[in-house]
């Protein structure tokens with residue numbers, strides 16, 4: 001079968017492997033089929049299409065482990081008159097009434113169409129989204145999926161079920177996820193098969209114990225992960241101590257749901273015992289360094305989690321969706337917090353943004369450019385003012401490149417970005433429509 005050979009000045013097949021100069025990969029039927037020196041591959045597969053990535057580095061596409069596509073509509077939203085006092089105030093005075101409760105399907109679709117283009121153009125090839133829009137039930141998730149499927153990215157979409165607006169609304173959220181997982185599997189939602197579903201709840205302070213158990217039971221029945229936001233600031237740990245007499249992850253452990261099926265995002269304020277529970281139970285974590293700063297949540301103990309062997313991915317939280325910026329955030333924040341300029345390397349943050357996130361989301365054979373792995377890749381321009389060499393390539397990439405330097409992006413063997421532009425998307429029209437929907441939300 002004929003394939004496509006994608007070459008570049010440098011190839012980073014996996015974040016923690018040595019970069020290779022003058023290398024290429026061969027893509028057949030959506031998968032990486034072979035790799036080697038460009039001349040050798042071209043001689044071996046004479047009938048293949050050839051994509052010349054001269055001047056670029058070829059690397060795996062980013063996996064954004066945690067997005068809220070609708071979040072773009074809140075960029076610049078007028079803040080409440082009184083300053084928000086803490087994380088609870090952020091949710092109760094601002095995020096819930098002014099953003100999530102006001103979302104409808106048209107706004108959700110517009111945001112999804114815009115942000116998926118933004119993600120693609122910045123080199124992201126897979127993402128996990130959490131939609132919370134209790135007044136867009138039922139079918140809000142299905143409206144979002146239609147917009148996502150057209151972009152060609154690999155995506156896991158979920159509805160964040162919560163009882164904060166009552167038991168019926170909570171059940172409708174769980175039901176939305178069950179219907180969506182099944183619809184993606186039978187092909188009636190999600191388009192071309194790159195979109196799937198998951199189970200998702202909000203937090204312990206908006207979900208009762210029976211509701212949480214029900215969500216995890218449904219996730220087990222469907223064989224999907226169950227996501228929850230965990231200890232994004234100090235609020236949830238204190239709330240759990242007050243209401244359950246123990247901290248958040250001790251509570252999840254007590255009710256029997258601490259396991260690899262649990263995908264816990266944020267995990268910013270963790271006690272030593274909570275770190276033990278994550279490490280011992282195999283809970284998978286996603287880390288959002290920039291949005292943790294935005295909401296004043298603190299600095300997640302990511303270095304300690306990594307040392308303990310925890311699976312950690314990296315996400316934007318729908319805040320700054322440029323994964324280069326998110327990687328820089330992690331790189332800088334953990335060096336500052338640990339008073340150690342060697343605390344985390346460019347290779348480590350690139351690993352979190354690719355294979356780490358894929359593992360956190362259970363995406364198999366995603367995050368490396370090795371034979372048998374999905375052909376999810378990006379070509380990034382290397383027109384830097386200092387020489388690019390094997391020893392500095394990843395620093396150059398993480399510190400001095402951004403979304404605007406991404407030239408081409410492929411997902412599952414299909415090009416979705418070419419020449420720095422999203423194929424088949426009218427960006428001006430998408431921007432105008434998103435702005436219109438944001439104005440409607442703000443009003």
Ligand SMILES: [Zn+2]
Pocket residue numbers: 066068130229265317
């Ligand atoms: Zn979030």
